[in-house]
Amino acid sequence: MNRKPSPTFTPVRLAGCRASGATDAGRVRRENQDRFVIDPRARLIAVADGMGGHAFGARASALALERIAASLALAVDDIAAISSDASRDDDPDATVLDASLNATRVLAAALDDANATLYAINLREGIGTHRSMGTTVTGIWLPRAASVLFAFHVGDSRLYRCRDGALAQLTRDQTLLQRALETGDFECLPPRNLLLQALGPEPSITPEISAHAARPGDRFLxxxxxLHGEVSHCEIERVLAQTQPEHADAACRRLIELACEAGGKDNVTAVIACVDGG
Known part of the structure; x- marks a missing residue:
């Protein structure tokens, strides 16, 4: 089938970094159910991969990112105020701990809200379990008062960091395949796209939330x-190691091209955030 090239997105400045993104339906699927957001107000960068079939996946991914961004936009100033008050205390370590714990709670609440919204739609519209509307979500949040960035993750989209030319995967795929590999059950490996959890299908989720120090010159993907199902770790590393902040949009498009050249069996989304100073 003929495929339109992925559109170019102008790089966005936020919280000490420059971010660009691109998304593409791939070579096989007609509809793109992936979505991404780069929101300076919420200080949020995130990717979502919708599921549930035609008319459900795109709705789920878009709505989940909308809800998360709205929640975090409201919380950004509150966390800054709380941390400002805590900085008057005598124990600076306690101040950092309080800010991190508060940020983690805010993120968990935002993800719970997005999950509850999608789950309620599934119930209200009678969408069966076998085709429940849902989505993965992986993102980074940079609250104004924190000295670190916070990563959050549900499903099998991924977050990588390229530092000094070396690529590290910062998230763990929440899939049956990953669990089988970790338990050593290699005899009958399940398909790689069977998720252990996603936003929407179930009334509760257990998101992965972690804090990471960002250094000047780091690139986050x-x-x-x-993308990661088609393009090797080494190829991703090579592209990110050569990426300059002013050309991050071209790097996103190059990663999508590599995925499509390798088969492009799924929708493909890439968002790159380059930390200032490198």
């Missing part, structure tokens, strides 16, 4: 499984 957020992507759907349409």
């Amino acid at each position: 957020l992507c759907s499984d349409g």
Whole structure:
């Protein structure tokens, strides 16, 4: 089938970094159910990969990112105020701990809200379990008062960091395949796209939330499984190691091209955030 090239997105400045993103339906699927957001107000960068079939996946990914961004936009100033008050205390370590714990709670609440919204739609519209509307989500949040960035993750989209030319995967795929590999059950490996959890299908989730120090020159990549399922770790590393902040949009498009050249069996999304100073 003929495929339109992925559109170019102008780089966005936020919280000490420059971020660009691109998304593409791939070579096989007609509809793109991936979505991403780069929101300076919420200080949020995130990728979502929708599921549930035609008309459900795109709705789920877009709505989940909308809800998360709205929650975090409201919380940004509150965390800054709380941390400002805590900085008057005598114990600076306690101040950092309080800010981190508060940020983690805010993130968990935002993800719970997005999950509850999608789950309620599934119930209200009678969408069966076998085709529940849902989505993965992986993102980074940079609250104004924190000295670190916070990563959050549900499903099998991924977050990578490229530092000094070396690529590290910062998230763990929440899939049956990953669990089988970790338990050593290699005899009958399940398909790689069977998720252990996602936003929407179940009334509760257990998101992975972690804090990471960002250094000048770091490159962070957020992507759907349409990218990491087609493009090798070494190829991703090579592209990110050569990426300059002013050309991050071209690097996103190059990663999508590599995925499509390898088959492009799924939707493909890549978002790159380059930390200032490198």
